[in-house]
Amino acid sequence: xxxxxxxxxxxxxxxxxxxxxxxxxxxxxxxxxxxxxxxxxxxxxxxxxxxxxxxxxxxxxxxxxxxxxxxxxxxxxxxxxxxxxxxxxxxxxxxxxxxxxxxxxxxxxxxxxxxxxxxxxxxxxxxxxxxxxxxxxxxxxxxxxxxxxxxxxxxxxxxxxxxxxxxxxxxxxxxxxxxxxxxxxxxxxxxxxxxxxxxxxxxxxxxxxxxxxxxxxxxxxxxxxxxxxxxxxxxxxxxxxxxxxxxxxxxxxxxxxxxxxxxxxxxxxxxxxxxxxxxxxxxxxxxxxxxxxxxxxxxxxxxxx
Numbered sequence: 200x201x202x203x204x205x206x207x208x209x210x211x212x213x214x215x216x217x218x219x220x221x222x223x224x225x226x227x228x229x230x231x232x233x234x235x236x237x238x239x240x241x242x243x244x245x246x247x248x249x250x251x252x253x254x255x256x257x258x259x260x261x262x263x264x265x266x267x268x269x270x271x272x273x274x275x276x277x278x279x280x281x282x283x284x285x286x287x288x289x290x291x292x293x294x295x296x297x298x299x300x301x302x303x304x305x306x307x308x309x310x311x312x313x314x315x316x317x318x319x320x321x322x323x324x325x326x327x328x329x330x331x332x333x334x335x336x337x338x339x340x341x342x343x344x345x346x347x348x349x350x351x352x353x354x355x356x357x358x359x360x361x362x363x364x365x366x367x368x369x370x371x372x373x374x375x376x377x378x379x380x381x382x383x384x385x386x387x388x389x390x391x392x393x394x395x396x397x398x399x400x401x402x403x404x405x406x407x408x409x410x411x412x413x414x415x416x417x418x419x420x421x422x423x424x425x426x427x428x429x430x431x432x433x434x435x436x437x438x439x440x441x442x443x444x445x446x447x448x449x450x451x452x453x454x455x456x457x458x459x460x461x462x463x464x465x466x467x468x469x470x471x472x473x474x475x476x477x478x479x480x481x482x483x484x485x486x487x488x489x490x491x492x493x494x495x496x497x498x499x500x501x502x503x504x
Contacts, residue, residue, distance in 0.1 A: 202243065204276060207269045209236040210248060214258050214266050293480040294323040296332035296344035300423040304445040309490045313483055320479050328421070329398075332469075339471050342480045347398045348467045356467040359484075360491050362440040364403065364462045369433040370451045379456040382410035389415040389435035391426050399464060403438045406462055427452065440464045441495065 205226075212222035213233060223233045241248050248262035258266060297306060302324055310322045325332065325341055332344040337353035348356050366380060368388070385407065393400040407414065417435035420426050424446060426437045431450035438457065447454055468484055470476055476484065 202240065204273065206236045206240045207273055209233045210240055210262075211266065211269055211273065213237060213249065213256060214262065217255055217257065219256060291317075291319050291479050292321040292323075293343075293477060293483055294325065294341045295480075295483070296325040296327060296335055296341045298329065298332075298346055298422065298424075299326050300427070300443055300446055301345055302326035303424060304449075305442065305491065306487075309487055312490065313486050316486070317479070317482065320483075322483060336469050336471055339474070342470065342476060343484065344469045345466060346469075347464060348469055349398065351469075353472055354469040355472045356469045359466050359468040360442075360488060360495075361463045361465050362442045362495070364406075364438055364457050364464060365441050365444075366436055366438050366455050366457055367427065367430050367443070367447055367452050368436040369431055370453050377455065379458045381459040382406055382412060382457055383459070385410070385412050385414055385436070385438070389417045391417040391429050391435045391437040392419050393423075393426070394419060394421065399440070402462065402464060406457075406460070407438075410459075440466075442466070442491075444495070 209222060209226060209228075212225050213219050216222055216225075219233045219237070220230045223230045226233065237248060244261075244265070246261045247259050248265065249256040250259055295306070303326070306324055310324070313322065314320055325335065327335075329344075329346040329348065332341065332346060333348065333351060333354060335341040336344045337351075344354075345359060348354075350356070366385065366388075390407075392403070395401070395404065415435075418426075418429055420429065423439055423443055426439060427443055427446045427450060429435065430437050431447075431452050441454075441456075444454060
């Protein structure tokens with residue numbers, strides 16, 4: 200059943216006052232409009248809520264039972280809306296867009312730690328592809344976004360963190376020995392890639408070509424998270440930024456740094472051009488940089504921006 204808060208408010212006010220007219224005055228509606236709202240609610244429920252006379256309305260037993268439930272529901276709704284409004288008024292609310300691998304394997308714990316330090320803050324996460332995130336930031340539907348971005352007219356960007364490229368493969372295959380390997384060594388691998396138009400894949404393809412690597416082609420996928428899952432299942436190897444390390448650890452994937460040369464990839468924070476981030480958003484951005492530096496620096500995979 201699809202009730203509206205307007206129907207429930209009309210019902211509760213009519214029950215409180217014993218009058219559709221007085222309920223209508225409170226809602227700034229006509230008595231006939233209140234009558235229509237309650238009649239619609241009764242039709243949806245399949246039973247009468249009021250016994251009506253020309254001078255008075257009184258709740259039926261079914262109406263009495265619904266009254267208690269409706270009162271609790273609207274109190275919870277009003278409390279939630281008040282909390283959200285208060286958070287926004289005090290700059291405690293923020294929204295961030297990120298690709299799935301960041302949204303799933305970096306942000307959850309970071310948000311938890313941030314909220315432990317800043318009780319009452321609200322962080323909303325939107326996981327999507329880079330284009331969708333940028334469009335939502337431009338339209339002010341997100342406070343900020345993370346990803347590999349070039350310049351775009353509707354957003355401003357700033358370097359946020361820099362990761363090295365690494366090669367990953369399943370532990371069920373015979374892994375290379377050592378913590379690092381070269382681009383040239385990938386000639387023997389079946390590589391699972393992103394689409395050729397992806398900014399990240401363009402960087403990878405450039406360095407594969409410079410190393411003279413013509414690899415056996417594997418899956419072409421749209422997200423790093425799916426790449427990692429396919430590698431974990433033994434479908435091939437992949438070159439990914441080292442931000443994927445947490446996801447790889449969960450899947451028992453062998454990780455090696457790529458050398459000759461070591462290649463870095465810059466991730467940017469974007470926001471709507473001409474608009475300042477709120478205090479909570481600025482605080483979270485600074486916290487997230489420190490959070491990433493802590494685990495990535497300890498693993499030796501973070502390069503200085």
